[in-house]
Amino acid sequence: MEFKDYFPVWDQLTAEQKKKLSEHIICRTAKKGDVIHSGDSDCLGLLLIRKGQLRAFILSDEGREITIYRLLDMDICLFSASCMMHSIQFEITIEAEKDTDFWIIPADVYKEIMAQSAPLANYTNEIMAARFSEVMWLIEQILWKSFDKRLARFLLDESSLEGSSVLKITHETIGNHLGSAREVVTRMLRYFQNEGIVKLSRGKIEILSPHRLESLCSDL
Template sequence: MAIAKTELEFMKEALPFWNALSQNQKERIEATASAFTVKKGQSLHDGSQDCLGLILVKSGHLRAYILSDTGKEITIYRLFERDACIFSAACMLKNITFDISIEAESESRVLLIPTAVYNELNESTLAVSGFTNQLISSRFSDVMWIMEQVLFTSFDRRLANFLLEQSAVEGSDTLHITQEAIANHLGSAREVVTRMLKYFQSEGMVSLFRGGVTISSRKKLEKLSEK
């Protein structure tokens, strides 16, 4: 769990407020920050009661999602290298109750500043509180965009957008993702995803294989996503 020197250097470069900290504050972070590896599919944060601290992604990528009372999931944003997540320290955010869960979409290396330490910095240093506010604003913008997509965008367009996004994430037109996982990302039922993918396949946009999807016509998907 201890943070290596190279990981500490990464943290210094990735956090825009580092140079605004006092020497004592820097030493406090160096003494308390930790690093750990999260395996694909492993959860590292589960709701507002799980108050880890500020998460910073060094490698891999994570998925933040909300879970309904009926067990339906929807992805609200994804975290990649150098991305930070403040909702994993939601207990320090006054008047905000946001039950977000975070899991690894691939094996990921994560750096962590404990909640108590980050809260001290946030309350005492303008550069840190500015970063926190910017991060909260950005994540709520992500949430509002997702809500807009769910409420006002047809499912075929949302699915086309997701497949193109997943292709960018995997760096390939062959996507190793199950229909169940796609449904969880989009807040839908697997049966709905299956029907729409079969329609995409009949239109020559994709081909399906066990445990994944291959994009057959990026042009057709892009045209659909822009409708």
């Protein structure tokens, strides 16, 4: 499949706009663990995921991470082109959670076409609204939801994403996703294990009772 098959508003662009995009997009591949964009780097451009999985997170002054969203096949990331959005005040880091193929759309090219195309402008606003909704949801969870509920939801979401009840993930990685210390994650997972909800082994978590996890986070 080609770029046009992944770009939702391709058919609503003019021939000239399609040509300009085609001439300037850049194909890239990232290996698992690669940092594609960091908050203090130059403006990279917009990312359109062909295949793989990226993670966008923010980093505190103390070095603690928290995931704000993930990017899967056909998702697009605007915050890697922060120079296009001068009102964005927080710095985002994007890394590959899996080997990932993606396109980079230069920010100046995208901005030029967006100024000419109402469909592209509307699409961009929809993405922006969706991303900020995810950030607001995250803030609500951190402020108002207990950690056991947040961890239960994370395990269920991760199981759905991976299509497996056995998760190959470390306690430190979970802590990075949830903005919590590894020790806090370990204590809660051990509690889940004692309750027969999960089974822990080195580098793995097996979900034994997804129904009890659902019950834990049913009010999320």
